[in-house]
Amino acid sequence: DQQVKQNSPSLSVQEGRISILNCDYTNSMFDYFLWYKKYPAEGPTFLISISSIKDKNEDGRFTVFLNKSAKHLSLHIVPSQPGDSAVYFCAVNTNAGKSTFGDGTTLTVKP
Amino acid sequence: DTGVSQDPRHKITKRGQNVTFRCDPISEHNRLYWYRQTLGQGPEFLTYFQNEAQLEKSRLLSDRFSAERPKGSFSTLEIQRTEQGDSAMYLCASRISGRENNEQFFGPGTRLTVL
Numbered sequence: 001d002q003q004v005k006q007n008s009p010s011l012s013v014q015e016g017r018i019s020i021l022n023c024d025y026t027n028s029m030f031d032y033f034l035w036y037k038k039y040p041a042e043g044p045t046f047l048i049s050i051s052s053i054k055d056k057n058e059d060g061r062f063t064v065f066l067n068k069s070a071k072h073l074s075l076h077i078v079p080s081q082p083g084d085s086a087v088y089f090c091a092v093n094t095n096a097g098k099s100t101f102g103d104g105t106t107l108t109v110k111p
Numbered sequence: 112d113t114g115v116s117q118d119p120r121h122k123i124t125k126r127g128q129n130v131t132f133r134c135d136p137i138s139e140h141n142r143l144y145w146y147r148q149t150l151g152q153g154p155e156f157l158t159y160f161q162n163e164a165q166l167e168k169s170r171l172l173s174d175r176f177s178a179e180r181p182k183g184s185f186s187t188l189e190i191q192r193t194e195q196g197d198s199a200m201y202l203c204a205s206r207i208s209g210r211e212n213n214e215q216f217f218g219p220g221t222r223l224t225v226l
Contacts, residue, residue, distance in 0.1 A: 004153075032213040043115070043202055043217030044154065089153050093213045097142060097206060098167065101153030 023090035136205030
């Protein structure tokens, strides 16, 4: 029973265009939603998060949207840059801060 | 470097051997987490500590696995009688409890290969 699903294993976009990564979750009790980025041979690094009481959070080129009724989370990257090419994981947290991760989406930004 | 460190970065062992991994969290972080990641999947939660107390263990953590954080600083994860299915990346993360955005800081991981 996978609580967090990233249905697209890969995404390819042109430099300068928008990248949209999607994530669905099953449990409405989660209180924080996060996105991490991972490069090969490194651990995941935090990118952006959103509390369950909000529907949008923006940080520079990165915006996370939360649709609680649809149990859906998305990350928008505008404009996309080649350095954004990495694996992106969405994660959901409970109060204890334990994270449940999706299986990741590999983003490739082409110059 | 004040990030999370893990040692060793790579470990190759034969089936049946015991292995131990070490994680040094960011010094002021009271929470420490262990995750396991296999190819094509996201990190899976194994266990976590608040200071020296182990507060939760996943069903994934069989009785061959044990973790400690004796003084509330570094932590060790031991796998006894390793099996080929234990081959994975073992990730450690730390954070301060109560931080608003709940982010965890991950180490680079220890890649275990069981032959």
